[in-house]
Amino acid sequence: MLHPRVLKSRAIILNMRPFGEQDKIIDAWTEKSGRISGLAKSAQKSRKRFGGRLDYFSLVELHYQERPHSILYFIQSCDLLQSFENIKCDVSQSAMASYLCELILRMMQEKQPDEGLFFFFVQTLEGMNNTGQESMMKVLNFKLYFMKSLGLQLLLNRCCQCKSVWEIYGEYPLSFRQGGLLCPACRKKNLVDEVLSLALYEYIEGKRSFLSDDDQHKLHRILNSYLEYQYGFAFRSFQYLNYFSK
Numbered sequence: 001m002l003h004p005r006v007l008k009s010r011a012i013i014l015n016m017r018p019f020g021e022q023d024k025i026i027d028a029w030t031e032k033s034g035r036i037s038g039l040a041k042s043a044q045k046s047r048k049r050f051g052g053r054l055d056y057f058s059l060v061e062l063h064y065q066e067r068p069h070s071i072l073y074f075i076q077s078c079d080l081l082q083s084f085e086n087i088k089c090d091v092s093q094s095a096m097a098s099y100l101c102e103l104i105l106r107m108m109q110e111k112q113p114d115e116g117l118f119f120f121f122v123q124t125l126e127g128m129n130n131t132g133q134e135s136m137m138k139v140l141n142f143k144l145y146f147m148k149s150l151g152l153q154l155l156l157n158r159c160c161q162c163k164s165v166w167e168i169y170g171e172y173p174l175s176f177r178q179g180g181l182l183c184p185a186c187r188k189k190n191l192v193d194e195v196l197s198l199a200l201y202e203y204i205e206g207k208r209s210f211l212s213d214d215d216q217h218k219l220h221r222i223l224n225s226y227l228e229y230q231y232g233f234a235f236r237s238f239q240y241l242n243y244f245s246k
């Protein structure tokens with residue numbers, strides 16, 4: 001039998017959990033193979049092979065290998081490229097990074113690489129780590145781009161039910177089930193989940209590049225509710241993020 005080849009890719013560590021006495025299961029988002037899970041042998045005990053390099057949202061170069069008859073890869077080794085120490089030292093920033101990792105972990109299909117999205121994620125973490133400012137805006141920008149790449153963007157340029165275009169005055173009623181805005185006629189027949197303000201509407205549509213702190217939190221909450229509605233589960237890290245980013 002041919003020996004499975006060793007793959008090499010830049011990767012962000014999304015999650016880790018102990019497996020047995022000595023090993024760990026690692027969830028990582030790799031640039032080349034998409035989201036993967038892998039077994040890191042002796043990662044709990046031996047610091048020789050992995051040291052402190054396997055850590056939440058660190059950027060690493062990962063060496064991994066397919067295992068016959070298993071969906072888990074075998075994680076051979078990793079080299080640390082960027083540990084994002086400033087994010088890790090700040091409770092609010094690390095709550096935001098954990099939230100993004102959870103979105104990727106739970107919403108992205110396994111083994112579906114998207115190099116553009118991966119690049120944008122690394123850029124978002126770098127921006128948060130380097131300046132420590134406007135991190136919530138960076139998280140929102142990434143979240144909107146991420147939703148778009150998964151085909152989950154809100155339809156705001158016409159009614160999402162009857163597809164008509166109408167003159168809007170200040171209020172933008174959203175239906176989660178329909179995935180966008182409702183015109184006055186369709187509004188009477190559907191449940192309105194949230195109402196967007198002009199500022200939020202313009203921001204999502206790319207007609208405005210910045211939001212007040214209050215609006216950032218509002219949009220963050222609305223988008224999160226929309227994703228929870230779509231997926232039918234709650235994102236665990238959202239409460240944590242909400243608590244620490246006030």
Ligand SMILES: [Zn+2]
Nearest residue numbers: 159162183186
């Ligand atoms: Zn309509």
